[in-house]
Amino acid sequence: MNLLASLRTALRALRKNKLRSLLAMLGIVIAVAAVVATVAIGEGAKAKVAAQMASLGSNLLIVLPGSINTHGVSTGAGATQNLTREDGVAIERELSASVAALAPINRASGQVIFGDANWSTSIQGTTPAYLDVRQWALESGEMFGREEDAAAAKVCLLGKTVVDKLFGDNNPIGEQIRVRHMPCKVVGVLAAKGQGSWGQDQDDLVVMPWTTLVRRLNGSQADTVGQLMIEARSPQMIDDAQREITALLRQRHHTGEAAENDFQIRNLTEMQNAANEQTKTLSLLLGSVALISLIVGAIGIANVMLVSVTERTREIGIRMAVGARGRDVLVQFLTEAVLLATVGGAIGLGLGSGAAKYMAVQAQWPALLSPPVMAATMGLAGLAGIIAGFYPALRASRLDPIDALRFE
Amino acid sequence: MRATAIEKIYRMGDMTVPALRGVTLDVYAGEFVAVMGSSGSGKSTFMNLVGCLDKPTKGAYLLDGDDVSRFSRDQLASARGQHIGFVFQGFNLLPRTTALENVELPMLYQGVARKEREQRAAEALTRVGLGDRQGHSPAQLSGGQQQRVAIARALVNRPKLLLADEPTGNLDSATSVEVMGIFQELNDQGLTILLVTHEPDIADHARRVVVFKDGLVLSDHQVSRRKIARDEIAALKASAS
Numbered sequence: 163m164n165l166l167a168s169l170r171t172a173l174r175a176l177r178k179n180k181l182r183s184l185l186a187m188l189g190i191v192i193a194v195a196a197v198v199a200t201v202a203i204g205e206g207a208k209a210k211v212a213a214q215m216a217s218l219g220s221n222l223l224i225v226l227p228g229s230i231n232t233h234g235v236s237t238g239a240g241a242t243q244n245l246t247r248e249d250g251v252a253i254e255r256e257l258s259a260s261v262a263a264l265a266p267i268n269r270a271s272g273q274v275i276f277g278d279a280n281w282s283t284s285i286q287g288t289t290p291a292y293l294d295v296r297q298w299a300l301e302s303g304e305m306f307g308r309e310e311d312a313a314a315a316k317v318c319l320l321g322k323t324v325v326d327k328l329f330g331d332n333n334p335i336g337e338q339i340r341v342r343h344m345p346c347k348v349v350g351v352l353a354a355k356g357q358g359s360w361g362q363d364q365d366d367l368v369v370m371p372w373t374t375l376v377r378r379l380n381g382s383q384a385d386t387v388g389q390l391m392i393e394a395r396s397p398q399m400i401d402d403a404q405r406e407i408t409a410l411l412r413q414r415h416h417t418g419e420a421a422e423n424d425f426q427i428r429n430l431t432e433m434q435n436a437a438n439e440q441t442k443t444l445s446l447l448l449g450s451v452a453l454i455s456l457i458v459g460a461i462g463i464a465n466v467m468l469v470s471v472t473e474r475t476r477e478i479g480i481r482m483a484v485g486a487r488g489r490d491v492l493v494q495f496l497t498e499a500v501l502l503a504t505v506g507g508a509i510g511l512g513l514g515s516g517a518a519k520y521m522a523v524q525a526q527w528p529a530l531l532s533p534p535v536m537a538a539t540m541g542l543a544g545l546a547g548i549i550a551g552f553y554p555a556l557r558a559s560r561l562d563p564i565d566a567l568r569f570e
Numbered sequence: 571m572r573a574t575a576i577e578k579i580y581r582m583g584d585m586t587v588p589a590l591r592g593v594t595l596d597v598y599a600g601e602f603v604a605v606m607g608s609s610g611s612g613k614s615t616f617m618n619l620v621g622c623l624d625k626p627t628k629g630a631y632l633l634d635g636d637d638v639s640r641f642s643r644d645q646l647a648s649a650r651g652q653h654i655g656f657v658f659q660g661f662n663l664l665p666r667t668t669a670l671e672n673v674e675l676p677m678l679y680q681g682v683a684r685k686e687r688e689q690r691a692a693e694a695l696t697r698v699g700l701g702d703r704q705g706h707s708p709a710q711l712s713g714g715q716q717q718r719v720a721i722a723r724a725l726v727n728r729p730k731l732l733l734a735d736e737p738t739g740n741l742d743s744a745t746s747v748e749v750m751g752i753f754q755e756l757n758d759q760g761l762t763i764l765l766v767t768h769e770p771d772i773a774d775h776a777r778r779v780v781v782f783k784d785g786l787v788l789s790d791h792q793v794s795r796r797k798i799a800r801d802e803i804a805a806l807k808a809s810a811s
Contacts, residue, residue: 167678477664479662480662480663480675481679482623482647483621483656483662484651484656484676484723485650485651485652485676485679485680485727486647486678486679487643487644487648487679488644488647489644490647490679563623564623564624567658567662
């Protein structure tokens with residue numbers, strides 16, 4: 163009997179017992195749906211974490227001034243004043259192979275006022291490279307340039323939250339606001355970035371040239387910076403960049419061979435790894451649940467096929483009497499089992515994709531349906547059908563035609 | 571076909587039950603043989619051996635020159651599919667399957683293409699007078715019609731030998747005569763038929779009667795006054811009107 167004919171025969175047999183066929187494939191349906199949905203949800207969550215990391219600025223390194231140890235007493239990080247703009251300029255100049263962009267950042271906080279509205283926010287003084295480093299776009303207006311930084315121009319960019327608080331729906335570009343006591347012209351609005359990964363509002367800030375903040379607002383003549391934000395050329399170069407920056411800064415700060423760094427470098431890959439590790443654990447857990455349900459599904463099919471073989475003993479006898487060989491009967495029942503499993507798998511695929519898409523909409527992450535995983539799951543379901551169907555089919559094929567014909 | 575000194579012994583636990591104790595029988599092409607005997611006489615066992623459903627414990631069974639007693643399971647299946655047509659007492663049609671599909675069944679295992687299968691099945695059904703019932707399932711057919719579907723199924727692979735095991739056992743006498751009429755017609759067209767029955771009336775439709783008893787052939791003779799189903803039907807019609 164050829165494959166097409168056995169397929170038709172199997173399809174006909176399964177259609178005759180619709181309810182039983184449906185129940186038999188239910189286990190596989192659930193298993194495949196679980197696998198597909200789990201993988202898609204896991205991938206979606208991973209993508210969302212990655213996107214969050216990217217919104218902080220991917221490939222990002224942060225250099226902070228370190229602690230110093232005076233007479234055995236260590237200060238906390240950032241207590242020293244030993245990281246300067248000159249360090250930043252040196253890194254940009256000498257390590258351009260691994261460093262794409264660098265922005266020094268000093269922070270302050272204070273009240274911003276426009277008309278009768280006011281808002282307390284964080285103020286960041288930086289250079290034009292800030293937008294590149296943080297991968298931040300402008301919603302309107304433009305970034306200040308190097309000249310404005312050099313001249314300590316009284317210009318600033320506003321985060322979305324600050325715009326909402328001070329201007330409501332009005333256009334802030336070109337307006338004069340006051341930052342603490344200093345009048346300042348709004349030249350741009352930053353695109354909304356939303357919450358950071360720890361829930362803080364990233365849009366609640368004012369950005370102005372570094373010199374404006376340090377020299378005018380803080381009235382300081384020092385060159386020390388709060389931190390240097392550095393973007394490596396690629397994720398793979400982060401480690402290289404970190405090593406080179408460390409060497410350069412140690413040299414510039416005249417750190418002795420044995421002495422500890424007087425600065426810290428942090429990067430986000432560790433956090434990203436931790437988050438990925440978490441998703442991986444979750445995927446593994448759900449994946450094993452799915453695998454177990456696949457096994458249970460296969461047992462369900464085996465059970466139904468065994469019952470079916472017993473119930474159809476006479477049919478098997480008739481088929482053998484008219485010339486069916488053992489292997490024809492084997493193929494027939496195996497085809498039925500595999501058909502049950504693959505049809506169940508296909509239904510599960512549909513349900514799982516639907517569930518994944520629904521979850522993605524609810525949780526606002528991309529629905530990442532992976533075709534290789536879907537194909538592999540279907541293959542696994544088919545394999546489960548073969549394994550589940552083999553023993554019942556073998557039993558059917560080994561029936562004695564005379565006994566089978568006499569079976570009531 | 572030629573069966574020589576056939577023995578068949580069944581084992582039931584520790585006991586061995588001899589069902590056939592040395593049967594020798596030749597059936598030539600074109601013959602119509604009725605095998606008779608009470609239950610336990612070994613006639614059913616003999617039928618199973620002749621039908622290639624089973625192998626003899628001892629002795630040789632030649633079907634068209636091939637020694638079936640040396641066949642493997644698969645070879646037996648092929649022999650059944652190609653050379654033997656079965657008609658059973660209980661019809662043995664697949665339930666919830668149309669008459670046409672039932673008749674197609676033997677061709678499925680001989681690799682006949684779908685178009686040819688359908689065509690030949692329809693021809694066979696027409697031959698037994700059921701050309702207009704192709705799409706009916708067995709439950710929608712009367713006993714006589716079901717048996718005719720079974721005959722069509724037995725014929726469809728153009729077998730050398732038609733085996734009928736109590737084909738009229740589940741039918742009333744008028745229908746039995748009709749079915750015997752079909753067998754006689756087929757025999758007239760050259761088909762070899764081996765019929766198992768315990769009813770002398772039915773056996774008289776054959777040309778030759780072999781009687782089994784206790785696993786041996788008791789008698790083997792030609793039918794002297796053969797019944798012709800066509801005449802019986804005519805007589806029945808005449809008496810009814």
